[in-house]
Amino acid sequence: MDDLVIARSLFGTTMAFHIIFASLGVGIPLMILCAELLYQKTKNRDYAVMAKRWTKGIAVLLGVAIPSGTIAGVQLSLLWPGFMEVIGKVMALPFQIEIYAFFVEALFMSIYVYAADRISPAMRILSVTLVALGASASAILITNVHAFEGTPDGFRIENGQVVDVDPWAAFFNPSFFVTAGHVTVSAFMTGAFVLASISAYKMLREKNKRVLEFYRKALMLSLVVGGIFSILTALNGHEAAQLLHEYQPEKLAAAEGLFETQSHAPLAIGGFTDPDTQSVKWAIEIPWLLSFLAGNSFDTVVQGLNDFPKEWWPPLFIHTLFNAMVGIGSFLILLSLIGLVWSKVMKRPAFPRPLMWAIIASGPLSMLAIEFGWIFACTGRQPWVIYRMMKTEDAVTQSENLALLFILFAAIYIVLSIAVVLVLKYYFRRHPVINELASQETGHSNHFTQ
Amino acid sequence: MTNELIAITVLWGFIFIYAVMATMDFGAGFWSMIYMNREKTAATNIANRYLSPTWEVTNVFIVAIVVALVSFFPGATFLLGTVLLIPGSIILLLLAIRSAFLVFAHIAKEYEKVLTYISGISGMIIPALLISVLPITHGEFIETVDGVAKLRMDKLFTSPHEYAFIGFAISSTLFLSSLLLADYSNEANELEAYQTYRRDALILGPISLLMALFIMLTMQDEAPWLYERIMDYLPWLIGSVAMFFVAGAALFLPSAKHQSIRGKPRLAVVAIVIQYFLASYAYGKAHLPYMIYPDVTIQSGFTHPNTFRALFMSYIIGFVILFPGFIYFWRLFMKDKRYLQKNDPS
Numbered sequence: 001m002d003d004l005v006i007a008r009s010l011f012g013t014t015m016a017f018h019i020i021f022a023s024l025g026v027g028i029p030l031m032i033l034c035a036e037l038l039y040q041k042t043k044n045r046d047y048a049v050m051a052k053r054w055t056k057g058i059a060v061l062l063g064v065a066i067p068s069g070t071i072a073g074v075q076l077s078l079l080w081p082g083f084m085e086v087i088g089k090v091m092a093l094p095f096q097i098e099i100y101a102f103f104v105e106a107l108f109m110s111i112y113v114y115a116a117d118r119i120s121p122a123m124r125i126l127s128v129t130l131v132a133l134g135a136s137a138s139a140i141l142i143t144n145v146h147a148f149e150g151t152p153d154g155f156r157i158e159n160g161q162v163v164d165v166d167p168w169a170a171f172f173n174p175s176f177f178v179t180a181g182h183v184t185v186s187a188f189m190t191g192a193f194v195l196a197s198i199s200a201y202k203m204l205r206e207k208n209k210r211v212l213e214f215y216r217k218a219l220m221l222s223l224v225v226g227g228i229f230s231i232l233t234a235l236n237g238h239e240a241a242q243l244l245h246e247y248q249p250e251k252l253a254a255a256e257g258l259f260e261t262q263s264h265a266p267l268a269i270g271g272f273t274d275p276d277t278q279s280v281k282w283a284i285e286i287p288w289l290l291s292f293l294a295g296n297s298f299d300t301v302v303q304g305l306n307d308f309p310k311e312w313w314p315p316l317f318i319h320t321l322f323n324a325m326v327g328i329g330s331f332l333i334l335l336s337l338i339g340l341v342w343s344k345v346m347k348r349p350a351f352p353r354p355l356m357w358a359i360i361a362s363g364p365l366s367m368l369a370i371e372f373g374w375i376f377a378c379t380g381r382q383p384w385v386i387y388r389m390m391k392t393e394d395a396v397t398q399s400e401n402l403a404l405l406f407i408l409f410a411a412i413y414i415v416l417s418i419a420v421v422l423v424l425k426y427y428f429r430r431h432p433v434i435n436e437l438a439s440q441e442t443g444h445s446n447h448f449t450q
Numbered sequence: 451m452t453n454e455l456i457a458i459t460v461l462w463g464f465i466f467i468y469a470v471m472a473t474m475d476f477g478a479g480f481w482s483m484i485y486m487n488r489e490k491t492a493a494t495n496i497a498n499r500y501l502s503p504t505w506e507v508t509n510v511f512i513v514a515i516v517v518a519l520v521s522f523f524p525g526a527t528f529l530l531g532t533v534l535l536i537p538g539s540i541i542l543l544l545l546a547i548r549s550a551f552l553v554f555a556h557i558a559k560e561y562e563k564v565l566t567y568i569s570g571i572s573g574m575i576i577p578a579l580l581i582s583v584l585p586i587t588h589g590e591f592i593e594t595v596d597g598v599a600k601l602r603m604d605k606l607f608t609s610p611h612e613y614a615f616i617g618f619a620i621s622s623t624l625f626l627s628s629l630l631l632a633d634y635s636n637e638a639n640e641l642e643a644y645q646t647y648r649r650d651a652l653i654l655g656p657i658s659l660l661m662a663l664f665i666m667l668t669m670q671d672e673a674p675w676l677y678e679r680i681m682d683y684l685p686w687l688i689g690s691v692a693m694f695f696v697a698g699a700a701l702f703l704p705s706a707k708h709q710s711i712r713g714k715p716r717l718a719v720v721a722i723v724i725q726y727f728l729a730s731y732a733y734g735k736a737h738l739p740y741m742i743y744p745d746v747t748i749q750s751g752f753t754h755p756n757t758f759r760a761l762f763m764s765y766i767i768g769f770v771i772l773f774p775g776f777i778y779f780w781r782l783f784m785k786d787k788r789y790l791q792k793n794d795p796s
């Protein structure tokens with residue numbers, strides 16, 4: 001295999017690994033904050049136990065999020081030195097500001113975890129708020145670099161030289177707000193659904209009334225938060241698609257499997273794009289809908305792939321990734337609505353089993369949607385690393401023998417994945433929730449010390 | 451001061467802070483491993499109490515260094531990224547193992563020993579590799595063939611100069627961390643741990659000084675350009691050695707706090723930090739204007755002036771926002787008696 005392909009696979013693997021822990025690092029602090037606030041409001045100790053257990057979990061996950069992020073950050077310079085040379089000249093601000101966000105998160109995470117029993121409740125809430133803010137800010141800022149790759153702004157390349165640099169124009173590039181918003185709300189929704197999965201799973205296996213009640217509270221909280229943010233994700237994703245229509249039309253065309261430029265363009269759901277027949281095979285076609293989605297009117301002209309030279313076409317399988325992401329998003333909105341109607345409107349005490357299993361699937365599905373979305377966004381940008389400015393092949397390192405590195409990094413990710421699962425299982429088996437509920441009842445409110 | 455000088459000063463500042471924090475961090479991990487089996491002393495506990503809340507913050511500094519390098523000197527990124535691919539990747543792999551297993555060790559108590567060994571040992575290899583970046587920037591290990599730069603690993607790992615740096619990195623990591631932990635135990639009134647760490651520091655101090663001399667000795671042959679320039683800063687080097695002896699003396703002065711022990715560890719820590727500051731100032735100043743000798747200078751690698759201005763502003767704002775956070779953190783973990791004297795840091 002040539003080294004460009006290995007470099008792309010290596011970086012993609014690193015990111016696909018990091019994003020699992022990073023998304024939880026953004027989503028779960030928000031859930032902890034919600035639990036802390038509910039505890040202060042209701043004085044119901046279950047919420048304090050929830051906050052404590054989720055914090056333990058996130059402390060373990062950060063043990064992988066932080067080193068894998070460090071790998072991502074350094075690998076960017078090691079594998080794509082040509083890209084980072086431009087980024088350093090033009091788009092350095094988000095990276096720089098991200099460092100401050102990391103500091104805020106790291107400082108207050110340590111304070112929240114290791115000083116919880118020495119600081120006041122108000123200080124604790126402030127700390128966990130700052131953790132959530134720091135994590136979201138770091139996601140927003142790094143995503144901004146990704147947004148810039150799709151809609152670059154604030155510089156020109158003349159004779160191979162970077163000129164006319166306006167770092168703030170680059171920072172506020174056209175897709176910054178929408179893309180950063182999408183990543184943040186989708187991480188919030190994923191954090192919530194992952195916790196919903198765990199709670200639902202525990203409820204199926206638990207007999208003890210007291211513990212069931214605890215998990216039901218956790219489940220309802222997660223469903224509410226997950227429901228809200230899945231709706232926001234979809235609304236904002238619609239805007240992201242409209243941005244593609246405006247700024248990266250060939251990506252939208254590939255995402256929808258559209259070959260001919262047309263108004264009243266149909267939306268193809270499912271199926272596989274076939275370049276030979278120039279159609280999407282086995283898809284359900286809804287007439288006119290794509291035009292409407294792209295520009296809010298049926299006579300919007302949507303550009304098709306044939307308008308672009310073939311070497312600019314993104315890989316056509318991104319159609320499937322896009323469909324899967326949108327499908328999962330829609331399913332999870334539906335799921336949380338059904339769950340909420342079931343328990344709040346119909347006031348049924350327990351969910352039926354199929355619904356429980358659907359909820360158990362929600363966390364993994366949500367995480368999959370994130371992976372699909374990212375691979376869609378990054379692979380769909382090919383052959384560009386900076387859209388219409390720099391080709392990926394011109395950014396890659398000139399070093400050879402990347403294959404060995406790929407194997408080593410992949411091995412580390414596998415080892416860490418296994419270890420993190422084992423450690424989490426081990427810890428929560430040794431500290432069952434029943435013990436904590438009991439010690440809370442006898443008035444032991446020692447917050448985080450075991 | 452020119453923009454380039456301001457930028458390289460900020461970068462150098464980060465590197466210095468990271469060097470001090472990381473030696474303490476990796477060293478503490480190592481000591482917590484060494485003293486793990488001694489049930490009676492609090493030496494491991496002390497090391498963990500320092501380590502638990504700080505490793506995340508320390509890690510941010512290494513990211514800050516990479517970001518500052520790329521954003522201030524993008525022109526150096528291409529060459530550095532290319533030649534550091536292999537050593538950089540190995541550092542990343544070790545760092546991942548080290549950080550993750552450090553966290554796991556605190557959570558999974560039953561497997562604490564194995565996990566602590568893994569993180570302690572990988573943590574000792576990291577400084578040795580990190581410091582190798584310095585001899586690489588001296589230039590003689592980079593070879594350009596058909597316009598593509600390559601790191602000559604064979605030359606690097608057969609060079610006494612490289613080994614001098616590695617020896618220095620390992621011995622100073624252990625030296626600085628034992629000194630700091632001596633001070634930390636003194637604050638926490640853990641006298642037995644204090645004695646242990648004071649003894650380690652007394653052994654390791656002279657070794658790391660010898661290693662520093664070894665670096666100078668090998669530099670004469672392998673990077674003569676740098677050696678000549680460093681000699682222009684001889685007074686700084688002499689000052690640095692003098693601070694080393696101040697620190698040594700401080701460990702023998704009568705203690706102000708406790709009758710039964712000797713030493714003023716806080717004074718020793720401050721003196722050693724000044725020692726490293728003076729020496730690295732001389733090294734850095736002599737290295738200028740080269741970032742990578744002889745191809746990349748701070749001028750040739752510098753970022754776009756508009757970007758520099760925006761970055762500089764963000765540094766000032768960032769500092770103002772973060773400073774109170776750092777103070778609060780320091781007070782909670784370095785000063786608060788309730789934390790220092792706690793038995794179990796998790």
Ligand code: HDD
Nearest residue numbers: 179183186234237238240241326329330369370373374377
């Ligand atoms: C829980 C995860 C999740 C869910 C349910 C959705 N998305 Fe998404 N989507 C992401 C998670 C995500 C992401 C992983 O966060 C991406 C990758 C890059 C990015 O900016 O966000 C993304 C990218 C992304 C892009 C590409 C942006 C680009 O290439 O620059 C579009 C057009 C959409 N999304 C649209 C949608 C729509 C219309 C959805 C309808 C429900 C949707 N997404 C649900």
Ligand code: HEM
Nearest residue numbers: 008012015016019142143145146374375378379384385392
């Ligand atoms: C975190 C989730 C992410 C995932 C799963 C992901 C996935 C991928 C994949 C699969 C590739 C290889 C593309 C191909 O060659 O087909 C890639 C390339 C790349 N991505 Fe992303 N990415 C993520 C986030 C980001 C972010 C936030 C940035 C911006 C800093 C980014 C910048 C890049 C760059 C520079 C490349 C290499 C050049 C290229 O192939 O275009 N990625 N990513």
Ligand code: HEM
Nearest residue numbers: 022025026065066069070072073102135139142509510513
């Ligand atoms: C959009 C996808 C991403 C999200 C949501 C995300 C989010 C996060 C989060 C929440 C953390 C933990 C922060 C902490 O505790 O300090 C983290 C760590 C990190 N991430 Fe990512 N990240 C993403 C992509 C990237 C990319 C593409 C890079 C590389 C350029 C990167 C670099 C880092 C670094 C360097 C760290 C470690 C920071 C530290 O040392 O504390 N991240 N990320």
